[in-house]
Amino acid sequence: MDALSNLLDGFGTALTPMNLVWVVVGALLGTAVGVLPGLGSAMAVALLLPVTFTLEPTSALIMFAGVYFGGLFGDSISGILMNTPGNSTAIAGTFEGHRMAKNGRAPQALATSAIGAFIGGIIATTLVVFFAPTLASLATNFGPAEYFALAVFAFIATSAVVSDSVLKGMSALLIGLTLAVIGIDGPSGASRFTFEVPSLFDGVHIVVITVAMLALGEVIHVASKIGKPDDTTLIPSKGRPFLTRSEFREALPAWMRGTAFGVPFGIIPAGGAEVPSFLAYGTERRLDRRRPNPMFGKGAIRGVAGPEAAGNSTAGTAMGALLALGLPTSATAAILLAAFQQYGIQPGPLLFDRNGEIVWALIASLFVGMVVLLILNLPFAPLWAQLLRIPKNYLYAGITVFASLGVYASSASVVDLMFMLGLGVIGFMLRRFGIPLAPVLIAVILGPLAEDSLRRALAVSEGDATVLVGSCITMVLYTLMIIAVVFSAVTKVRSRRRVDF
Amino acid sequence: MSTSVTTDPPDTGPRAGVLTGRSGLVVPALLVALGLFLVYGTVTMTVPDTATSPGPQVFPALVAGFCFLIAALVTVQLIRRPEPVELGVDDEGRPNTGTFSNWRSVGITVGTVALFIALLEPLGWVLAGAFLFWGVSIGLGGRRYVFDAAVALLVSSAVQLVFSGGLGLTLPGGILAAVF
Numbered sequence: 001m002d003a004l005s006n007l008l009d010g011f012g013t014a015l016t017p018m019n020l021v022w023v024v025v026g027a028l029l030g031t032a033v034g035v036l037p038g039l040g041s042a043m044a045v046a047l048l049l050p051v052t053f054t055l056e057p058t059s060a061l062i063m064f065a066g067v068y069f070g071g072l073f074g075d076s077i078s079g080i081l082m083n084t085p086g087n088s089t090a091i092a093g094t095f096e097g098h099r100m101a102k103n104g105r106a107p108q109a110l111a112t113s114a115i116g117a118f119i120g121g122i123i124a125t126t127l128v129v130f131f132a133p134t135l136a137s138l139a140t141n142f143g144p145a146e147y148f149a150l151a152v153f154a155f156i157a158t159s160a161v162v163s164d165s166v167l168k169g170m171s172a173l174l175i176g177l178t179l180a181v182i183g184i185d186g187p188s189g190a191s192r193f194t195f196e197v198p199s200l201f202d203g204v205h206i207v208v209i210t211v212a213m214l215a216l217g218e219v220i221h222v223a224s225k226i227g228k229p230d231d232t233t234l235i236p237s238k239g240r241p242f243l244t245r246s247e248f249r250e251a252l253p254a255w256m257r258g259t260a261f262g263v264p265f266g267i268i269p270a271g272g273a274e275v276p277s278f279l280a281y282g283t284e285r286r287l288d289r290r291r292p293n294p295m296f297g298k299g300a301i302r303g304v305a306g307p308e309a310a311g312n313s314t315a316g317t318a319m320g321a322l323l324a325l326g327l328p329t330s331a332t333a334a335i336l337l338a339a340f341q342q343y344g345i346q347p348g349p350l351l352f353d354r355n356g357e358i359v360w361a362l363i364a365s366l367f368v369g370m371v372v373l374l375i376l377n378l379p380f381a382p383l384w385a386q387l388l389r390i391p392k393n394y395l396y397a398g399i400t401v402f403a404s405l406g407v408y409a410s411s412a413s414v415v416d417l418m419f420m421l422g423l424g425v426i427g428f429m430l431r432r433f434g435i436p437l438a439p440v441l442i443a444v445i446l447g448p449l450a451e452d453s454l455r456r457a458l459a460v461s462e463g464d465a466t467v468l469v470g471s472c473i474t475m476v477l478y479t480l481m482i483i484a485v486v487f488s489a490v491t492k493v494r495s496r497r498r499v500d501f
Numbered sequence: 502m503s504t505s506v507t508t509d510p511p512d513t514g515p516r517a518g519v520l521t522g523r524s525g526l527v528v529p530a531l532l533v534a535l536g537l538f539l540v541y542g543t544v545t546m547t548v549p550d551t552a553t554s555p556g557p558q559v560f561p562a563l564v565a566g567f568c569f570l571i572a573a574l575v576t577v578q579l580i581r582r583p584e585p586v587e588l589g590v591d592d593e594g595r596p597n598t599g600t601f602s603n604w605r606s607v608g609i610t611v612g613t614v615a616l617f618i619a620l621l622e623p624l625g626w627v628l629a630g631a632f633l634f635w636g637v638s639i640g641l642g643g644r645r646y647v648f649d650a651a652v653a654l655l656v657s658s659a660v661q662l663v664f665s666g667g668l669g670l671t672l673p674g675g676i677l678a679a680v681f
Binding site for chain 2: 168171178181190192193223225227394404405409418435459
């Protein structure tokens with residue numbers, strides 16, 4: 001019951017009036033950024049990171065807790081009302097959600113999505129409370145070979161398994177790894193790829209890379225599509241935003257199944273919630289076909305409930321993996337890791353001992369944030385949708401201004417802005433050719449960990465490469481990786497023949 | 502929408518030049534450029550004598566190798582099977598815009614950001630930021646030039662007040678700071 005008393009202490013910190021304000025601010029910002037098409041919680045945290053530099057670490061991390069889930073709540077609003085999911089994780093819930101909205105059941109679709117996100121998030125975060133410390137103490141046995149295996153697992157999972165083309169995923173991964181090796185090499189002190197430019201000695205900052213790839217890349221991408229017809233009309237959401245008892249009872253099993261899909265995926269470094277949310281969607285669809293009166297295609301409430309719960313429960317356990325292992329399993333988690341490091345806190349096995357107070361306050365604020373988000377989203381979802389009425393040119397001009405502000409503020413250096421422009425153009429190019437962005441960010445974050453653990457493992461074994469597969473844990477990880485690759489190859493070949501979605 | 506669901510390419514019909522559907526070759530070109538950058542940097546790197554056995558050059562060399570390998574594979578794939586060009590509609594009945602690009606808009610947007618970077622320190626945040634907002638707004642199809650300029654000045658001034666005045670970030674003052 002150690003975890004419970006720690007959590008109660010955490011609530012004590014999180015529920016002080018000032019910290020409560022930060023959670024609400026985070027939830028508001030997160031939802032707002034989530035609602036805007038193309039921007040997600042990764043962006044929100046990246047933009048806030050430099051701005052929160054002057055805050056106390058606890059307050060800043062508490063605010064990020066609100067942002068973290070807020071982005072996921074907001075994503076589905078634009079998906080349901082406009083058929084433009086705010087993020088790739090919201091795509092699965094959009095199919096049936098938008099159909100419900102077209103049939104005049106927009107408020108119910110929004111409520112189903114908000115409650116689903118709430119249930120998934122709460123269950124996953126509760127699991128984190130009880131299992132993260134155990135996971136952390138287990139991870140103290142990890143040596144460099146194990147960490148290298150974990151990093152490779154993350155690389156392969158995000159680039160080869162999750163993205164629809166292995167080569168595209170690998171291209172993205174290599175761009176990220178190249179960015180990761182720039183800067184002074186820690187162990188030897190050699191200056192690598194810096195061309196003696198002092199601003200490059202610390203490498204290219206993750207905030208610059210994220211803002212450039214996600215925000216500026218998106219702005220340029222939207223600019224490139226100006227003049228093309230896009231039929232994104234906003235469907236108004238009128239009526240009572242609550243579910244009737246029978247609707248609630250219908251959605252409940254789908255919320256539960258969705259959560260069950262999402263929870264394990266949060267711990268696997270597989271790039272986020274795309275896979276579990278699609279798995280949940282597929283399951284609900286298959287179950288629906290067996291019912292006497294199939295609802296899929298006509299706006300099925302379960303087709304919204306499953307994916308939404310899956311998405312948020314993935315995010316919940318992803319936080320657990322980040323805190324306990326120091327391993328980011330999604331782009332947002334990767335940026336949060338940078339946030340921790342900005343305050344000199346290193347997530348990982350020792351975190352619960354070294355910074356216990358901050359961590360438990362953060363976990364408690366995840367719970368508080370979720371309640372705040374439910375309140376913000378359930379009755380007010382139609383209000384959030386008004387954000388989508390901002391003219392496109394002002395919206396994206398504003399995003400560009402904030403992106404530049406964030407990048408400049410983090411270092412007051414014009415060189416960083418130049419990097420932002422260059423990487424923004426690359427981000428646009430990746431979007432144009434359908435190359436996923438998540439592997440770039442995962443590679444930038446985990447690249448140094450991979451290199452460092454590889455070199456340490458090889459230094460200990462004096463160059464004997466078999467040490468990399470020498471332990472039980474590494475063998476399990478590599479076996480899992482091979483199974484995942486084979487499984488995804490088989491499903492890809494199959495889905496080429498039979499298109500299910 | 503940030504990710505597009507790609508489907509298998511349909512046959513692209515009669516109009517097929519050598520480069521049709523193969524503009525994706527930019528990607529392997531970028532990978533080769535990155536690989537060369539890594540090779541050049543690795544070869545010219547000055548490694549301190551104190552460095553221990555797997556030195557700072559091993560990992561970049563590995564990455565460079567993979568860059569060339571993946572670039573070759575992508576090139577082969579694109580030559581054998583070009584990507585679809587804007588044709589048809591997707592399952593939702595929306596026109597498939599494919600890899601259509603409005604280069605004029607892209608040019609204005611990218612050019613604005615570049616000019617903003619050059620002007621930021623001499624002009625100061627308020628003016629350069631307003632120019633950034635105004636230019637990107639035009640790049641995205643805004644046509645009310647004077648009104649937009651007013652909006653832009655409002656936005657950049659608000660940012661200056663909130664983030665510099667309120668949160669204590671240092672933003673360059675530029676010529677306005679010199680005048681007042």
